[in-house]
Amino acid sequence: MTEEMMLQGCLDNLATAQEALYNRFSPRMLGVCYRYARNREDAEDMLQEGFMKVYAQIHQFRNTGALEGWIRKIIVHTCINILKKNKKFSDSVDLIHASAVQLNENNIPSMLQAKQVVECIRLLPMGYRTVLNLYAIEGFSHKEIGSILDIEESTSRSQYTRARGLLEEILLKKRILQKPRESVRMVSGTK
């Protein structure tokens, strides 16, 4: 089924087209949700809510961009909204709160590298992880992140800096990260 047929079917509220759309994009979108969620169950809840919004707003889609990108935006915003509903998340965007994190890299499963990287991201505290996801992966600016998460732009920047440092540390320990020698010295110097 082509993308146009799927879109038209979804506009006509046809279950087959809706399922085709879901089957095509749900695995990747669940991967997105998984980076934001605490566990797989939460990620699936986010995915479900996100796709409900996709179907509800499908008539707003203009063929100017990729359908996947449009769906992804909705899914990311849904994830953020769900996280924001949780009080613990609001607390976790506080810098001081997140600085003293204990890493247990033994939790990282030894699977393919993409999964390893995602699992490493998931080891970060919620606040760090969210800012990192939004900035480095989704491509939002710090200003946008500030408005999305209701935090200062500067907070977003500092969160990201710390998140990145922490992630590098994890990636190095897992030997996923390949970096120049001087950079290694710099990282070890900061420690």
Place this chain on the structure above:
Amino acid sequence: MERRFDMTNFEQSLKDHADQFFIVPSRKVWHGIYNDLHPGSKWPSMAMGLIFLFTLIGIGHLNNTPKQTVSLAPTEKTESEVSVKNEVASAKLTPGITNEKKKNQTQVSAGSTVDNVNPNTRVAIENSINELSSKHSSIVTEKATVNNFKKENKIKNVISGNESSYSGERKMLSNNVSIENNPVDVSGAFKKEFYNPDAVKNKMAANNINKDYTASIIENKILLPEIFFFNNDLLATPVPLINNLKEQNETFIKNNESTKTQQNTTTRTRKKKNGKVNWFYYITPTITSVYFTGKAIQKTPSSNFSTIVILPNQPGNNMIYNARLGLETGTEMVYSFAKLWSFTTGAHVSYSGYNIISNQVHPTFASLIFKNESGATYSKSYITHYGNGQGQNQISLKNYNLQLSVPVGLQYVLWGNKNLQINLGSTIEPSFVLKSNAFLLSSDGRNYVNDPELMRKINVSGNFGSYVTFSSNKLKWKVGPSVRYQVLSTYKNIYPVKEHLIDYGIRIGISK
């Protein structure tokens, strides 16, 4: 694609890796979305559930409703007995009403009818009615004993102190017998005109009741407080004379013994006739096996979809699966229409399935090839993370069916007597699949995919069993092995592989 992180472009590297990552969501996510998008599709299953629930309630109600006895004809009948009895026989008593309730109802009714009566008599009437109403309600119970009957004989004393004739006694005895065996509508209003002595006289005369009684009633100016009518029918007697008639009552009792015995016999006979229908509630623990027919269609290496090959081996041979425990429970009606043959029907719910041994793999694409009605083949791709065979990440996939069935069939008595029988039974069971899940082997035989759309909603099964039926105390048991074979494939016809579930079980049924 294994690619090391490049620190010089951390964000891009992170994005590349994160974008490659995907997870296949469980089917419940789609079901949740689907149910939200199309809420109307819930109704068929809810409707079926409600129908099943009401069926069970109805069956239970029918099975637990007390049987009403019918009027009995005494062996020796005089002309007057017949006439009085015929009148009383039309009276109805509601059996479900409690004594207390009946008493209250009677009091209310009586209160509305005795306004024009002599005050002294009125008190007597009220007392008598109260006493009678409580006794009548006890009369109608099937377990009324002879002792109860002795007490009730007070009612029969229509005749004032005179030595009542035997025929009169018999007449009242007949009345009593009829009362006992007929439901009486207590709520029926007592009519004023029947408290009028003239009306009573006329009524009794019309019914050919002994003239002595009538004369006595009229001459003594006794209003006969206990003479009243239920639905225009004469029922009872004056209270003041009850004590004088105790001895006569003893005679009645003796005479009545034989009649009562006869009644009981007749009642038992009737019950036995109703016993042609038996309701069994049963449960059948089962173990499910599966049998495959048909052959999978596989793409040729050139991956030209128009060219197909038939796998030489059956797909079931490639699967590693374990039998699983299931359950079947429901109700069964057995109706004997001939000496050895019975018709059976009912409703039951069955759960059966099996486990596929699979191993979890990295999400990959797998395809199934289908064949439509015109014979053309087409494929459908799926993302799956279940591989065929055993591995380090072994996982058990559950294929199951939850069905609501209405079996219709025959039962044959192979051997036995009234208390112990060996039966052979066979039914055909149209089924509605309430819920199901199945993982299908992909066309290349390497993966399992899950597609609820392929599941058949309506199916047909055949059941065969041999049962031992025996009576224990008041219960009837039915125990024996049974085999259930799913005639139609679990999947729709477009899928070339046919799956047939076979349930082996022990049926344990119970009936009152």
